Amino acid sequence: MAEGPAPARRRNRRGQATRENMLEAALRSLASGDPGSVSANRIAKDIGATWGAVQYQFGDADGFWAAVLHRTAERRADLFCTVDESAPLRDRVAGIIDTLYRGLGEPDSRAIENLRAALPRDHAELERLYPRTAAELYSWGQSWLQTCRHAFAGLDIDPERLREVATLIPGAMRGLVSERQLGSYADLDVARRGLTNALVAYLQGGSA
Template identity: 30%
Template sequence: MSRRAGMAARKKTPPTSGERGETPRRAQTRELVLRTALECLREEGLAGTSAAKIASRCELSWGVIQYHFGDRSGLLLALLDRGFESLRDSLPGVEGDSRNASERLRSLFEGMQTAMEHPDHQVLLDVQIELGRDRRHRAAVQKRAADIRSRLSELWRKTLPEFSADQVDQAERLATLGLQGLSLERAVVGRRAAHRMDVESLAAAVAASLGIE
Protein backbone atom coordinates (compact mmCIF):
# COMPACT_ATOMS: atom_id res chain seq x y z
CA MET A 1 0.00 0.00 0.00
CA SER A 2 1.32 3.43 -0.96
CA ARG A 3 1.75 6.17 1.62
CA ARG A 4 -1.14 8.14 0.08
CA ALA A 5 -3.45 5.09 0.11
CA GLY A 6 -2.51 4.36 3.71
CA MET A 7 -3.33 7.93 4.74
CA ALA A 8 -6.68 7.71 2.94
CA ALA A 9 -7.54 4.46 4.70
CA ARG A 10 -6.72 5.95 8.07
CA LYS A 11 -8.96 8.96 7.37
CA LYS A 12 -11.95 6.69 6.69
CA THR A 13 -11.62 4.88 10.03
CA PRO A 14 -13.37 6.71 12.87
CA PRO A 15 -11.04 7.21 15.83
CA THR A 16 -11.72 5.18 18.95
CA SER A 17 -12.63 6.83 22.23
CA GLY A 18 -9.14 6.00 23.47
CA GLU A 19 -7.52 7.72 20.51
CA ARG A 20 -9.72 10.79 21.02
CA GLY A 21 -9.27 10.85 24.76
CA GLU A 22 -12.61 10.39 26.52
CA THR A 23 -13.89 13.52 28.26
CA PRO A 24 -17.06 14.02 30.33
CA ARG A 25 -18.62 16.01 27.50
CA ARG A 26 -17.87 13.32 24.91
CA ALA A 27 -19.19 10.65 27.24
CA GLN A 28 -22.40 12.65 27.79
CA THR A 29 -22.88 13.15 24.05
CA ARG A 30 -22.31 9.45 23.37
CA GLU A 31 -24.80 8.49 26.08
CA LEU A 32 -27.36 10.98 24.73
CA VAL A 33 -27.09 9.50 21.24
CA LEU A 34 -27.40 5.91 22.49
CA ARG A 35 -30.38 6.72 24.71
CA THR A 36 -32.11 8.63 21.90
CA ALA A 37 -31.41 5.85 19.40
CA LEU A 38 -33.04 3.33 21.72
CA GLU A 39 -36.10 5.56 22.18
CA CYS A 40 -36.38 6.02 18.42
CA LEU A 41 -36.12 2.27 17.83
CA ARG A 42 -38.88 1.63 20.36
CA GLU A 43 -41.21 4.15 18.71
CA GLU A 44 -40.31 3.89 15.02
CA GLY A 45 -38.94 0.37 14.69
CA LEU A 46 -35.69 -0.57 13.03
CA ALA A 47 -36.82 0.28 9.49
CA GLY A 48 -38.02 3.72 10.55
CA THR A 49 -34.89 4.65 12.48
CA SER A 50 -32.26 6.48 10.45
CA ALA A 51 -29.07 8.12 11.64
CA ALA A 52 -30.44 11.46 10.43
CA LYS A 53 -33.60 11.03 12.53
CA ILE A 54 -31.52 10.19 15.62
CA ALA A 55 -29.30 13.21 15.02
CA SER A 56 -32.35 15.44 14.65
CA ARG A 57 -33.87 14.20 17.91
CA CYS A 58 -30.57 14.85 19.68
CA GLU A 59 -30.31 18.27 18.04
CA LEU A 60 -26.90 17.28 16.76
CA SER A 61 -25.39 17.19 13.29
CA TRP A 62 -24.76 13.96 11.40
CA GLY A 63 -21.07 14.76 11.67
CA VAL A 64 -21.21 14.42 15.47
CA ILE A 65 -22.86 10.99 15.15
CA GLN A 66 -20.23 9.98 12.63
CA TYR A 67 -17.45 11.23 14.90
CA HIS A 68 -18.57 8.98 17.74
CA PHE A 69 -19.83 5.91 15.88
CA GLY A 70 -18.71 6.05 12.24
CA ASP A 71 -22.08 5.22 10.67
CA ARG A 72 -25.55 3.87 11.50
CA SER A 73 -24.22 0.32 11.81
CA GLY A 74 -21.51 1.47 14.20
CA LEU A 75 -24.17 3.18 16.30
CA LEU A 76 -26.32 0.03 16.36
CA LEU A 77 -23.29 -2.07 17.30
CA ALA A 78 -22.55 0.25 20.23
CA LEU A 79 -26.19 0.00 21.27
CA LEU A 80 -25.97 -3.79 21.14
CA ASP A 81 -22.85 -3.72 23.30
CA ARG A 82 -24.64 -1.63 25.90
CA GLY A 83 -27.61 -3.99 25.81
CA PHE A 84 -25.42 -7.02 26.42
CA GLU A 85 -23.72 -5.26 29.32
CA SER A 86 -27.10 -4.31 30.78
CA LEU A 87 -28.31 -7.93 30.56
CA ARG A 88 -25.16 -9.19 32.23
CA ASP A 89 -25.35 -6.62 35.03
CA SER A 90 -29.06 -7.23 35.66
CA LEU A 91 -28.59 -10.89 36.54
CA PRO A 92 -28.37 -11.75 40.24
CA GLY A 93 -25.01 -12.40 41.88
CA VAL A 94 -24.26 -15.66 43.65
CA GLU A 95 -21.33 -14.77 45.88
CA GLY A 96 -21.96 -16.04 49.40
CA ASP A 97 -25.44 -17.35 48.49
CA SER A 98 -26.40 -19.98 51.08
CA ARG A 99 -29.90 -20.73 49.77
CA ASN A 100 -30.81 -24.19 48.53
CA ALA A 101 -30.55 -25.10 44.85
CA SER A 102 -34.27 -24.59 44.18
CA GLU A 103 -34.22 -21.04 45.56
CA ARG A 104 -31.02 -20.14 43.70
CA LEU A 105 -32.42 -21.48 40.44
CA ARG A 106 -35.67 -19.56 40.93
CA SER A 107 -33.79 -16.30 41.58
CA LEU A 108 -31.63 -16.76 38.47
CA PHE A 109 -34.59 -17.73 36.27
CA GLU A 110 -36.65 -14.74 37.44
CA GLY A 111 -33.70 -12.41 36.83
CA MET A 112 -33.44 -13.64 33.24
CA GLN A 113 -37.20 -13.39 32.79
CA THR A 114 -37.25 -9.78 33.98
CA ALA A 115 -34.42 -8.86 31.61
CA MET A 116 -35.98 -10.61 28.60
CA GLU A 117 -39.45 -9.18 29.18
CA HIS A 118 -38.09 -5.63 29.21
CA PRO A 119 -39.30 -3.68 26.13
CA ASP A 120 -35.71 -2.98 25.10
CA HIS A 121 -34.90 -6.69 24.82
CA GLN A 122 -36.90 -7.21 21.62
CA VAL A 123 -35.47 -4.00 20.16
CA LEU A 124 -31.94 -5.27 20.75
CA LEU A 125 -32.81 -8.67 19.27
CA ASP A 126 -33.96 -6.90 16.10
CA VAL A 127 -30.69 -4.96 16.04
CA GLN A 128 -28.70 -8.14 16.50
CA ILE A 129 -30.52 -9.85 13.63
CA GLU A 130 -30.02 -6.91 11.25
CA LEU A 131 -26.32 -6.53 12.02
CA GLY A 132 -25.84 -10.29 11.78
CA ARG A 133 -27.05 -10.16 8.17
CA ASP A 134 -24.34 -7.65 7.27
CA ARG A 135 -21.10 -9.41 6.37
CA ARG A 136 -19.13 -6.40 7.62
CA HIS A 137 -20.48 -6.84 11.15
CA ARG A 138 -21.42 -10.53 11.31
CA ALA A 139 -18.22 -11.62 13.02
CA ALA A 140 -18.46 -8.85 15.62
CA VAL A 141 -22.08 -9.69 16.39
CA GLN A 142 -21.31 -13.40 16.67
CA LYS A 143 -18.43 -12.65 19.01
CA ARG A 144 -20.64 -10.55 21.28
CA ALA A 145 -23.37 -13.19 21.27
CA ALA A 146 -20.79 -15.87 22.14
CA ASP A 147 -19.49 -13.66 24.94
CA ILE A 148 -22.90 -13.22 26.57
CA ARG A 149 -23.57 -16.95 26.22
CA SER A 150 -20.26 -17.68 27.90
CA ARG A 151 -21.08 -15.27 30.74
CA LEU A 152 -24.52 -16.83 31.19
CA SER A 153 -23.04 -20.31 31.26
CA GLU A 154 -20.46 -19.24 33.84
CA LEU A 155 -23.15 -17.62 36.01
CA TRP A 156 -25.37 -20.68 35.89
CA ARG A 157 -22.47 -22.99 36.77
CA LYS A 158 -21.50 -20.79 39.73
CA THR A 159 -25.12 -20.62 40.87
CA LEU A 160 -25.58 -24.39 40.75
CA PRO A 161 -22.16 -25.91 41.54
CA GLU A 162 -23.63 -29.17 42.88
CA PHE A 163 -24.64 -30.22 39.35
CA SER A 164 -22.43 -31.24 36.44
CA ALA A 165 -21.48 -28.64 33.85
CA ASP A 166 -23.40 -30.53 31.15
CA GLN A 167 -26.57 -30.63 33.27
CA VAL A 168 -26.37 -26.92 34.05
CA ASP A 169 -25.59 -25.97 30.45
CA GLN A 170 -28.65 -27.88 29.19
CA ALA A 171 -30.86 -26.22 31.81
CA GLU A 172 -29.50 -22.77 30.90
CA ARG A 173 -30.17 -23.28 27.18
CA LEU A 174 -33.69 -24.52 27.92
CA ALA A 175 -34.36 -21.43 30.05
CA THR A 176 -32.76 -19.00 27.61
CA LEU A 177 -34.43 -20.30 24.46
CA GLY A 178 -37.78 -20.71 26.21
CA LEU A 179 -37.76 -17.19 27.62
CA GLN A 180 -36.66 -15.75 24.27
CA GLY A 181 -39.55 -17.55 22.57
CA LEU A 182 -42.08 -16.24 25.10
CA SER A 183 -40.59 -12.74 24.76
CA LEU A 184 -40.94 -12.88 20.97
CA GLU A 185 -44.53 -14.14 21.21
CA ARG A 186 -45.39 -11.36 23.63
CA ALA A 187 -43.87 -8.76 21.28
CA VAL A 188 -45.91 -10.07 18.33
CA VAL A 189 -49.31 -10.88 19.86
CA GLY A 190 -49.17 -9.05 23.19
CA ARG A 191 -49.52 -10.43 26.68
CA ARG A 192 -51.90 -13.40 26.83
CA ALA A 193 -53.86 -14.49 29.90
CA ALA A 194 -51.89 -17.75 29.87
CA HIS A 195 -48.48 -16.05 29.74
CA ARG A 196 -47.85 -16.44 33.47
CA MET A 197 -48.78 -20.14 33.26
CA ASP A 198 -46.37 -20.61 30.33
CA VAL A 199 -43.55 -19.03 32.33
CA GLU A 200 -44.29 -21.25 35.33
CA SER A 201 -44.37 -24.34 33.10
CA LEU A 202 -41.00 -23.39 31.63
CA ALA A 203 -39.53 -22.80 35.09
CA ALA A 204 -40.80 -26.23 36.19
CA ALA A 205 -39.29 -27.88 33.10
CA VAL A 206 -35.91 -26.23 33.77
CA ALA A 207 -36.00 -27.40 37.40
CA ALA A 208 -37.02 -30.91 36.34
CA SER A 209 -34.09 -31.10 33.91
CA LEU A 210 -31.86 -30.82 36.99
CA GLY A 211 -33.95 -33.13 39.13
CA ILE A 212 -35.13 -30.24 41.33
CA GLU A 213 -38.70 -30.39 42.59
Protein backbone atom coordinates in the same frame (compact mmCIF):
# COMPACT_ATOMS: atom_id res chain seq x y z
CA MET B 1 1.30 25.51 31.73
CA ALA B 2 -0.72 24.20 34.66
CA GLU B 3 -3.94 25.41 33.06
CA GLY B 4 -3.34 23.65 29.76
CA PRO B 5 -5.12 20.29 30.28
CA ALA B 6 -8.40 21.76 31.53
CA PRO B 7 -9.97 22.55 28.10
CA ALA B 8 -9.14 19.03 26.89
CA ARG B 9 -10.91 17.52 29.91
CA ARG B 10 -13.95 19.68 29.21
CA ARG B 11 -13.96 18.55 25.60
CA ASN B 12 -13.70 14.95 26.73
CA ARG B 13 -16.67 15.40 29.04
CA ARG B 14 -18.66 16.99 26.24
CA GLY B 15 -17.70 14.19 23.89
CA GLN B 16 -18.71 11.58 26.45
CA ALA B 17 -22.02 13.35 27.00
CA THR B 18 -22.64 13.36 23.25
CA ARG B 19 -21.87 9.66 23.08
CA GLU B 20 -24.19 8.90 25.98
CA ASN B 21 -26.99 10.96 24.42
CA MET B 22 -26.64 9.08 21.14
CA LEU B 23 -26.79 5.70 22.85
CA GLU B 24 -29.84 6.67 24.90
CA ALA B 25 -31.55 8.06 21.80
CA ALA B 26 -30.80 4.82 19.96
CA LEU B 27 -32.33 2.72 22.73
CA ARG B 28 -35.45 4.88 22.91
CA SER B 29 -35.90 4.76 19.16
CA LEU B 30 -35.25 1.04 18.88
CA ALA B 31 -37.61 0.29 21.78
CA SER B 32 -40.46 1.80 19.75
CA GLY B 33 -40.44 -1.34 17.60
CA ASP B 34 -40.47 0.70 14.40
CA PRO B 35 -38.34 -1.17 11.82
CA GLY B 36 -37.22 2.19 10.45
CA SER B 37 -35.61 3.01 13.77
CA VAL B 38 -32.69 0.71 12.94
CA SER B 39 -30.88 3.58 11.25
CA ALA B 40 -27.91 5.29 12.83
CA ASN B 41 -28.41 8.26 10.51
CA ARG B 42 -32.05 8.64 11.56
CA ILE B 43 -31.17 8.41 15.25
CA ALA B 44 -28.52 11.09 14.79
CA LYS B 45 -31.11 13.38 13.20
CA ASP B 46 -33.56 12.70 16.03
CA ILE B 47 -31.14 14.27 18.49
CA GLY B 48 -30.00 17.05 16.15
CA ALA B 49 -26.66 15.48 15.31
CA THR B 50 -25.10 14.62 11.96
CA TRP B 51 -23.95 11.33 10.53
CA GLY B 52 -20.44 12.72 10.79
CA ALA B 53 -20.92 13.12 14.55
CA VAL B 54 -21.94 9.45 14.81
CA GLN B 55 -18.90 8.43 12.81
CA TYR B 56 -16.67 10.53 15.06
CA GLN B 57 -17.99 8.77 18.16
CA PHE B 58 -18.44 5.22 16.88
CA GLY B 59 -16.69 4.90 13.53
CA ASP B 60 -19.64 3.57 11.56
CA ALA B 61 -23.05 1.91 11.97
CA ASP B 62 -21.39 -1.34 13.02
CA GLY B 63 -19.54 0.44 15.82
CA PHE B 64 -22.74 2.23 16.81
CA TRP B 65 -24.82 -0.95 17.11
CA ALA B 66 -21.99 -2.72 18.96
CA ALA B 67 -21.90 0.16 21.45
CA VAL B 68 -25.69 -0.01 21.89
CA LEU B 69 -25.45 -3.73 22.65
CA HIS B 70 -22.58 -3.16 25.05
CA ARG B 71 -24.54 -0.44 26.84
CA THR B 72 -27.44 -2.78 27.59
CA ALA B 73 -25.00 -5.51 28.67
CA GLU B 74 -23.49 -3.11 31.20
CA ARG B 75 -26.93 -2.27 32.57
CA ARG B 76 -27.93 -5.85 33.20
CA ALA B 77 -24.53 -6.97 34.48
CA ASP B 78 -25.59 -6.80 38.14
CA LEU B 79 -28.88 -8.69 37.76
CA PHE B 80 -27.33 -12.04 38.70
CA CYS B 81 -24.17 -10.81 40.39
CA THR B 82 -25.08 -12.10 43.86
CA VAL B 83 -25.75 -15.76 44.56
CA ASP B 84 -27.04 -17.22 47.80
CA GLU B 85 -25.02 -20.42 47.90
CA SER B 86 -27.35 -21.77 50.58
CA ALA B 87 -30.35 -21.49 48.22
CA PRO B 88 -31.70 -24.76 46.79
CA LEU B 89 -31.60 -25.48 43.09
CA ARG B 90 -35.33 -24.78 42.61
CA ASP B 91 -35.03 -21.28 44.06
CA ARG B 92 -32.09 -20.48 41.83
CA VAL B 93 -33.83 -21.67 38.67
CA ALA B 94 -37.02 -19.80 39.60
CA GLY B 95 -34.98 -16.67 40.29
CA ILE B 96 -33.40 -16.72 36.83
CA ILE B 97 -36.72 -17.35 35.12
CA ASP B 98 -38.55 -14.62 37.04
CA THR B 99 -35.75 -12.10 36.45
CA LEU B 100 -35.74 -12.74 32.71
CA TYR B 101 -39.54 -12.70 32.56
CA ARG B 102 -39.51 -9.19 34.01
CA GLY B 103 -36.43 -7.97 32.18
CA LEU B 104 -37.40 -9.09 28.68
CA GLY B 105 -40.37 -6.74 28.78
CA GLU B 106 -38.22 -3.70 29.57
CA PRO B 107 -37.42 -1.02 26.94
CA ASP B 108 -33.77 -2.10 26.60
CA SER B 109 -34.83 -5.64 25.73
CA ARG B 110 -37.40 -4.43 23.21
CA ALA B 111 -34.73 -2.24 21.65
CA ILE B 112 -32.32 -5.14 21.24
CA GLU B 113 -35.02 -7.41 19.80
CA ASN B 114 -35.80 -4.77 17.18
CA LEU B 115 -32.13 -4.35 16.34
CA ARG B 116 -31.53 -8.08 16.08
CA ALA B 117 -34.56 -8.45 13.81
CA ALA B 118 -32.97 -6.03 11.35
CA LEU B 119 -29.54 -7.66 11.33
CA PRO B 120 -28.58 -10.58 9.03
CA ARG B 121 -29.63 -13.98 10.39
CA ASP B 122 -26.74 -15.82 8.77
CA HIS B 123 -23.71 -15.68 11.05
CA ALA B 124 -21.21 -15.47 8.20
CA GLU B 125 -23.03 -12.52 6.64
CA LEU B 126 -23.46 -10.81 10.00
CA GLU B 127 -19.75 -11.17 10.73
CA ARG B 128 -18.84 -9.86 7.27
CA LEU B 129 -21.13 -6.82 7.38
CA TYR B 130 -21.13 -6.05 11.10
CA PRO B 131 -18.04 -7.66 12.64
CA ARG B 132 -18.05 -5.59 15.85
CA THR B 133 -21.78 -6.11 16.37
CA ALA B 134 -21.36 -9.84 15.77
CA ALA B 135 -18.52 -9.97 18.27
CA GLU B 136 -20.66 -8.23 20.88
CA LEU B 137 -23.54 -10.65 20.32
CA TYR B 138 -21.15 -13.58 20.60
CA SER B 139 -19.79 -12.19 23.86
CA TRP B 140 -23.37 -12.07 25.18
CA GLY B 141 -23.66 -15.82 24.78
CA GLN B 142 -20.37 -16.42 26.55
CA SER B 143 -21.28 -14.02 29.36
CA TRP B 144 -24.66 -15.66 29.80
CA LEU B 145 -23.07 -19.10 30.14
CA GLN B 146 -20.73 -17.71 32.78
CA THR B 147 -23.69 -16.07 34.53
CA CYS B 148 -25.48 -19.41 34.73
CA ARG B 149 -22.37 -21.18 36.00
CA HIS B 150 -22.07 -18.52 38.69
CA ALA B 151 -25.78 -18.77 39.54
CA PHE B 152 -25.46 -22.51 40.22
CA ALA B 153 -22.11 -22.34 41.99
CA GLY B 154 -21.71 -24.85 44.80
CA LEU B 155 -24.27 -27.31 43.39
CA ASP B 156 -23.37 -30.70 41.95
CA ILE B 157 -24.67 -30.18 38.42
CA ASP B 158 -23.43 -31.89 35.28
CA PRO B 159 -21.60 -29.18 33.26
CA GLU B 160 -23.06 -30.31 29.94
CA ARG B 161 -26.61 -30.23 31.30
CA LEU B 162 -25.95 -26.79 32.70
CA ARG B 163 -24.73 -25.61 29.28
CA GLU B 164 -27.85 -27.04 27.63
CA VAL B 165 -30.15 -25.34 30.13
CA ALA B 166 -28.27 -22.04 29.81
CA THR B 167 -28.73 -22.21 26.04
CA LEU B 168 -32.42 -23.03 26.33
CA ILE B 169 -33.58 -20.49 28.90
CA PRO B 170 -33.31 -17.20 26.93
CA GLY B 171 -35.31 -18.51 23.96
CA ALA B 172 -37.89 -20.16 26.19
CA MET B 173 -38.38 -16.95 28.14
CA ARG B 174 -38.72 -14.88 24.96
CA GLY B 175 -41.53 -17.22 23.99
CA LEU B 176 -43.35 -16.67 27.28
CA VAL B 177 -42.82 -12.91 27.12
CA SER B 178 -44.17 -12.91 23.56
CA GLU B 179 -47.27 -14.74 24.81
CA ARG B 180 -47.68 -12.10 27.52
CA GLN B 181 -47.40 -9.29 24.99
CA LEU B 182 -49.88 -10.93 22.64
CA GLY B 183 -52.43 -11.43 25.41
CA SER B 184 -52.38 -15.20 25.61
CA TYR B 185 -55.24 -17.10 27.28
CA ALA B 186 -52.62 -19.42 28.77
CA ASP B 187 -51.81 -19.03 32.46
CA LEU B 188 -48.23 -17.85 32.21
CA ASP B 189 -47.61 -18.30 35.93
CA VAL B 190 -48.36 -21.98 35.42
CA ALA B 191 -46.10 -21.99 32.37
CA ARG B 192 -43.20 -20.52 34.33
CA ARG B 193 -43.75 -22.97 37.15
CA GLY B 194 -43.79 -25.85 34.67
CA LEU B 195 -40.59 -24.65 33.04
CA THR B 196 -38.95 -24.31 36.43
CA ASN B 197 -39.99 -27.84 37.42
CA ALA B 198 -38.76 -29.28 34.13
CA LEU B 199 -35.37 -27.58 34.36
CA VAL B 200 -34.89 -28.56 37.99
CA ALA B 201 -35.73 -32.20 37.21
CA TYR B 202 -33.32 -32.21 34.27
CA LEU B 203 -30.48 -30.61 36.21
CA GLN B 204 -30.97 -33.07 39.05
CA GLY B 205 -31.12 -36.04 36.71
CA GLY B 206 -27.42 -36.64 36.25
CA SER B 207 -26.07 -38.11 33.03
CA ALA B 208 -28.48 -38.82 30.19
